[in-house]
Amino acid sequence: MVKYEGVVDRIQQLSEEQHRLYLVASSRELTNAERRRLGEIKTELQTLWLNRKQERTRYRDPLNDYIEQPSRKAA
Numbered sequence: 001m002v003k004y005e006g007v008v009d010r011i012q013q014l015s016e017e018q019h020r021l022y023l024v025a026s027s028r029e030l031t032n033a034e035r036r037r038l039g040e041i042k043t044e045l046q047t048l049w050l051n052r053k054q055e056r057t058r059y060r061d062p063l064n065d066y067i068e069q070p071s072r073k074a075a
Contacts, residue, residue, distance in 0.1 A: 007055070011048050014041050 018041045021034055030038070 007048055007052050011045065011052070014045050014048070017041060018045070 018038065021030065021038050021041075024030060024034065
């Protein structure tokens, strides 16, 4: 499992690899191993994006608590 701080980096790495394989596919037929790797990348990216979405849903910015507090009038 990829730790929180590495999720975005891993998504970026996989996206770059996927893009590279798409470029290869535009000039020649992919090998079985390359097609298999594209499938693995797709699956892992879907999982990582789902994890990232869940993390963002659970995240509560402490600054929001401060902003949402009712204002206190000076006495």
